Amino acid sequence: MSGPDFGALGEEAELVEVEPEAKQEILENKDVVVQHVHFDGLGRTKDDIIMYEICDVFKAKNLIDVMKKSHEAREKLLRLGIFRQVEVLIDTCQGDDALPNGLDVTFEVTELRRLTGSYNTMVGNNEGSMVLGLKFPNLFGRAEKVTFQFSYGTKETSYGLSFFKPQPGNFERNFSVNLYKVTGQFPWSSLRETDRGVSTEFNFPIWKTNHTLKWEGVWRELGCLARTASFSVREESGHSLKSSLSHAMVIDSRNSSILPRRGALLKINQELAGYTGGDVSFLKEDFEFQLNKQLLWDSVFSASLWGGMLVPIGDKPSSIADRFYLGGPTSVRGFSMYSIGPQSEGDYLGGEAYWAGGLHLYTPLPFRPGRGGFGDLFRTHFFLNAGNLCNLNYGDGPRAHLQKLAEYIRWSYGAGIVLRLGNIARLELNYCFPMGVQSGDRICDGVQFGAGIRFL
Amino acid sequence: MALAAEAFMTQLAAAEPWPENAALYQQLKDEQILLSDNASSLAVQAFLQMCNLPVRVVCRANAEYMSPSGKVPFIHVGNQVVSELGPIVQFVKAKGHSLSDGLDEVQKAEMKAYMELVNNMLLTAELYLQWCDDVTVEEITHLRYGSPYPWPLNRILSYQKQWEIRRKMKAIGWAGKSLEQVLEDVDQCCQALSQRLGTQPYFFNKQCKGLTFQYRRLVPKIRPTELDALVFGHLFTILTTQLTSDELSEKVKNYSNLIAFCRRIEQQYFEGHDKDSSSSATSRSAKRSLLR
Numbered sequence: 050m051s052g053p054d055f056g057a058l059g060e061e062a063e064l065v066e067v068e069p070e071a072k073q074e075i076l077e078n079k080d081v082v083v084q085h086v087h088f089d090g091l092g093r094t095k096d097d098i099i100m101y102e103i104c105d106v107f108k109a110k111n112l113i114d115v116m117k118k119s120h121e122a123r124e125k126l127l128r129l130g131i132f133r134q135v136e137v138l139i140d141t142c143q144g145d146d147a148l149p150n151g152l153d154v155t156f157e158v159t160e161l162r163r164l165t166g167s168y169n170t171m172v173g174n175n176e177g178s179m180v181l182g183l184k185f186p187n188l189f190g191r192a193e194k195v196t197f198q199f200s201y202g203t204k205e206t207s208y209g210l211s212f213f214k215p216q217p218g219n220f221e222r223n224f225s226v227n228l229y230k231v232t233g234q235f236p237w238s239s240l241r242e243t244d245r246g247v248s249t250e251f252n253f254p255i256w257k258t259n260h261t262l263k264w265e266g267v268w269r270e271l272g273c274l275a276r277t278a279s280f281s282v283r284e285e286s287g288h289s290l291k292s293s294l295s296h297a298m299v300i301d302s303r304n305s306s307i308l309p310r311r312g313a314l315l316k317i318n319q320e321l322a323g324y325t326g327g328d329v330s331f332l333k334e335d336f337e338f339q340l341n342k343q344l345l346w347d348s349v350f351s352a353s354l355w356g357g358m359l360v361p362i363g364d365k366p367s368s369i370a371d372r373f374y375l376g377g378p379t380s381v382r383g384f385s386m387y388s389i390g391p392q393s394e395g396d397y398l399g400g401e402a403y404w405a406g407g408l409h410l411y412t413p414l415p416f417r418p419g420r421g422g423f424g425d426l427f428r429t430h431f432f433l434n435a436g437n438l439c440n441l442n443y444g445d446g447p448r449a450h451l452q453k454l455a456e457y458i459r460w461s462y463g464a465g466i467v468l469r470l471g472n473i474a475r476l477e478l479n480y481c482f483p484m485g486v487q488s489g490d491r492i493c494d495g496v497q498f499g500a501g502i503r504f505l
Numbered sequence: 506m507a508l509a510a511e512a513f514m515t516q517l518a519a520a521e522p523w524p525e526n527a528a529l530y531q532q533l534k535d536e537q538i539l540l541s542d543n544a545s546s547l548a549v550q551a552f553l554q555m556c557n558l559p560v561r562v563v564c565r566a567n568a569e570y571m572s573p574s575g576k577v578p579f580i581h582v583g584n585q586v587v588s589e590l591g592p593i594v595q596f597v598k599a600k601g602h603s604l605s606d607g608l609d610e611v612q613k614a615e616m617k618a619y620m621e622l623v624n625n626m627l628l629t630a631e632l633y634l635q636w637c638d639d640v641t642v643e644e645i646t647h648l649r650y651g652s653p654y655p656w657p658l659n660r661i662l663s664y665q666k667q668w669e670i671r672r673k674m675k676a677i678g679w680a681g682k683s684l685e686q687v688l689e690d691v692d693q694c695c696q697a698l699s700q701r702l703g704t705q706p707y708f709f710n711k712q713c714k715g716l717t718f719q720y721r722r723l724v725p726k727i728r729p730t731e732l733d734a735l736v737f738g739h740l741f742t743i744l745t746t747q748l749t750s751d752e753l754s755e756k757v758k759n760y761s762n763l764i765a766f767c768r769r770i771e772q773q774y775f776e777g778h779d780k781d782s783s784s785s786a787t788s789r790s791a792k793r794s795l796l797r
Binding site for chain 2: 268270271272273276280283284286287288289290326327328
């Protein structure tokens with residue numbers, strides 16, 4: 050690296066040349082020792098949880114390293130969710146025991162208040178809701194959190210109380226206990242469902258994957274939404290108790306969860322119900338896979354595959370609340386919401402096995418209006434979706450099952466516009482051509498609007 | 506709008522004849538059903554038998570929640586689902602079968618009054634005994650009501666129902682009554698029924714066309730009405746259900762014509778059926794326990 054060229058001013062130029070080299074030496078080559086790390090502003094937070102997050106700072110060997118590690122420590126402290134802001138000050142060490150290359154790092158933190166409230170709106174899959182929340186962050190000093198949430202939406206009302214505790218030093222490993230009551234209305238099945246439940250879950254990372262182990266106990270109450278509900282749905286009305294253990298594994302290397310440009314996602318989920326109590330007994334498996342690849346000219350090619358299977362254990366048939374549903378603007382486009390597959394008098398009953406796949410090409414809007422600003426939130430997309438949903442007779446064997454899932458495939462193609470809402474949700478407006486329609490399916494050919502988080 | 510829809514449904518119902526696969530739904534007979542529900546179910550079964558309409562009884566643990574009004578029994582006929590005796594009588598009438606169209610206006614009003622008496626007195630007393638008398642609640646009701654469900658759901662449902670019934674009792678003023686007062690009311694109700702019945706075979710003895718063979722003679726046919734079905738349902742169930750004490754059935758046994766009435770209807774309409782679960786009144790012995 051050479052300094053500025055001052056031309057004729059020979060000696061001064063020389064002086065100027067020496068200084069930048071010296072500065073660089075301090076930044077990269079000079080050894081420093083972090084002697085003290087101070088914390089200002091700790092109230093109820095306990096010391097040991099802080100120690101874990103900042104212990105790396107002590108290991109820094111030179112100034113750039115100190116800055117980097119302090120920044121990382123700041124991120125970790127903010128991630129705990131107990132501080133409103135964290136500021137870092139790096140200074141040379143003063144005092145009697147100061148070494149010549151000693152540094153002091155000071156974190157100035159502001160803790161969150163004991164009780165915070167929030168009000169947001171949320172977008173789910175084709176529904177919206179307003180959420181009121183009360184949070185007690187950092188309840189006992191080690192980043193425990195108690196949250197109470199009340200949500201009122203177009204399809205559901207729910208409230209829930211949850212307690213969350215991370216492992217000190219290992220925020221990715223945490224457990225939470227939730228109590229909730231959720232009511233939902235499902236007009237495609239003429240069904241109303243009220244769930245009251247308690248669940249505990251453990252999250253932990255293993256290498257690049259994230260695992261969740263959960264036990265859930267739910268008291269489910271099903272009822273008919275209208276007097277004209279079909280008798281098959283009427284027969285499912287009543288109460289049941291589901292007690293299940295589930296495990297989920299997620300590997301996500303995408304750069305964003307809404308309209309990713311690259312990366313892949315794999316989610317595998319299994320649930321075993323009935324062996325810890327309750328009167329519902331089944332084994333349920335489902336997976337979700339997505340692959341994204343950037344192509345020329347700012348366009349992205351995306352492929353996704355979903356599938357699942359529900360195997361009832363024992364001689365009781367599966368419940369409508371456990372089965373899979375297919376179709377709709379977030380699933381196989383061109384069909385009405387969850388309106389594919391077994392049905393009775395216009396009420397869709399869901400199926401015990403399904404698969405669905407999609408191929409998408411996302412391109413920027415033609416002629417790129419609003420480039421660099423608003424226009425970047427929109428993409429055009431061309432899609433091809435396919436899927437099938439049916440009930441299986443588990444005595445038949447895998448070959449018969451594959452055959453059954455392969456006949457009467459519903460598929461659709463079309464194009465539309467996608468709008469990205471921050472990093473939270475996406476809106477779509479598509480023109481669809483549904484094909485492979487079987488009798489009993491309800492289609493939505495032509496323009497279809499969809500809003501949600503998880504799209505096929 | 507609802508009235509127009511009802512009228513339309515009635516028209517639709519009237520158009521179709523009674524199908525072969527009509528079904529009546531109630532709770533599980535041996536482990537779950539309670540006195541009041543069993544009485545209501547038996548009343549409807551008796552009524553349909555009297556109209557000569559075949560129906561098979563299906564027992565489901567969630568019958569109460571399947572019903573559109575929340576009460577058992579309900580019948581599933583063709584596409585229609587109708588619950589409780591009153592609406593079922595109307596529904597059957599729309600299909601052209603009626604037991605009471607031979608009565609004049611005064612008698613019809615009298616019949617309605619007596620049916621109200623049975624519903625307000627007998628049925629409420631049964632509910633009181635089941636849900637508000639602590640001994641019965643502990644020993645019988647809680648065990649039976651939630652029996653198809655796993656713990657803790659059986660307890661939750663049972664307590665939830667108890668709370669609901671007790672609230673209803675408070676609303677109609679029965680919460681303050683003691684068991685003796687309730688039994689007194691039952692006695693008065695039985696007395697009124699017994700007096701109205703007198704020595705006749707049924708409550709209304711309008712003679713219909715045709716002759717029937719009875720007591721080795723041909724006699725003019727006298728048909729029962731829905732009031733007979735309702736009274737039979739309740740009294741027979743009270744007489745044949747074993748509770749913690751016999752006080753309730755003793756009140757009915759004081760009136761011999763009521764006992765004879767029950768036996769008569771049982772013989773005429775329920776004998777000769779199979780002994781399986783399709784009919785709940787076919788036991789040869791008069792005492793049949795509904796619990797334990």
